Amino acid sequence: KAGVTQTPRYLIKTRGQQVTLSCSPISGHRSVSWYQQTPGQGLQFLFEYFSETQRNKGNFPGRFSGRQFSNSRSEMNVSTLELGDSALYLCASSLYAGKETQYFGPGTRLLVL
Amino acid sequence: TQLLEQSPQFLSIQEGENLTVYCNSSSVFSSLQWYRQEPGEGPVLLVTVVTGGEVKKLKRLTFQFGDARKDSSLHITAAQPGDTGLYLCAGAHGNEKLTFGTGTRLTIIP
Numbered sequence: 001k002a003g004v005t006q007t008p009r010y011l012i013k014t015r016g017q018q019v020t021l022s023c024s025p026i027s028g029h030r031s032v033s034w035y036q037q038t039p040g041q042g043l044q045f046l047f048e049y050f051s052e053t054q055r056n057k058g059n060f061p062g063r064f065s066g067r068q069f070s071n072s073r074s075e076m077n078v079s080t081l082e083l084g085d086s087a088l089y090l091c092a093s094s095l096y097a098g099k100e101t102q103y104f105g106p107g108t109r110l111l112v113l
Numbered sequence: 114t115q116l117l118e119q120s121p122q123f124l125s126i127q128e129g130e131n132l133t134v135y136c137n138s139s140s141v142f143s144s145l146q147w148y149r150q151e152p153g154e155g156p157v158l159l160v161t162v163v164t165g166g167e168v169k170k171l172k173r174l175t176f177q178f179g180d181a182r183k184d185s186s187l188h189i190t191a192a193q194p195g196d197t198g199l200y201l202c203a204g205a206h207g208n209e210k211l212t213f214g215t216g217t218r219l220t221i222i223p
Contacts (some may be wrong), residue, residue, distance in 0.1 A: 004155070033210070036146025042199060043156075043213040056210045090155050098209060101146065 002027065004093050004105035012111045018079040021108045025093030031055075032074040033102065034066060037088040046089075049074055050097040071101050078110075086112045117204055119216035125220040129191055134217040136185045136202035145178055145185050150199040166184050192221045 005024045013019050033056075034046040045058040049068035058112050066076040072093075078085055088107045094100035119136045136145070144163045148156035160169050162178035162185065169176045173196075175188040189196055201215040 016185075035213075045210060045213075048210060092155070094195045098205075101158050101161065102156070102203075102211065104157070106154055 004091060004103055006089075006091050006105040008108060009106065010111075012045050012113065013081050014113050015080050015081055015083060018077065018111065019081060020075055020077045021089055021110075023074045023091030023092075023093075023105060025030050025074070025091075026073075026103055029093035029095055029103070030072055031100065032068055032072065032093045032098045033092045033094070034061070034074070034076050035090040035092065037090055037107070038086075044091070046076065049096060055097045081112045083112050088111060116201055117212055119200070119217045121215040122215065123218050123220075125222060128191060131183060131188070132191050132192055132219070133186055133188045134155050134200055134219070136187075136193075136203060136204075136214050138183050138187045140204070140206070141182050143182075143207055144207060145182075145205070146211065147176055147185070147187055147205045148201045150201060151197075153169060156199075156201055189219075194223050197221050212222065 003086045007022045017046045031050045033048040035043050035045055037043045045052055047059055047066050052064040052068045063079045068074045088109050090104050092102035096101055117136055118206050126132055142164050145160045147159045148158055150156040161171045162174045165182045167181045173190045174214045177186050203211040206212050
């Protein structure tokens, strides 16, 4: 089975712009979660989608949003980018929602200038 | 938010040495997972422990879940350069989302 894929792998944006990141889960997985990873804060949970519905949400501002499509693919969007949004954004898929084992993609490294 | 503190934060040792890293919380977890993340990659699951006091071995890696299910340890015997990476523990409460620890960045020097 192909693993979780994320596009793009690297991205450079400037403050105030918006960005959309894409994630394709492992075939058959219905849950997709997004995480932000930074050296200072570690791995922080953004949100989880299951069957096109947001099931859980982390403690991030409304500038961070996401959605899931009927084929389980997911996108996350960050509007009005700030310098502090520079991070590795990881997508993970699992068969079901909740505490299931997370299968991570390689991440999208976002740099905000 | 239930915090998972990992220690040490950074560890650099010579090839062949043994080491132990810790994952601690004040909360009880229904299960705990350990992941390893290598540079340029996402974390990969190493093991899941469920029962208090449970010990699992994966080649040279030994994982233990505390009796009270609030803490866990990872012991590596005869460390090799391939063990280098960021080790993350992640705890679950019931069916709620996993909470990831702060991480231990391990470097094995050849």
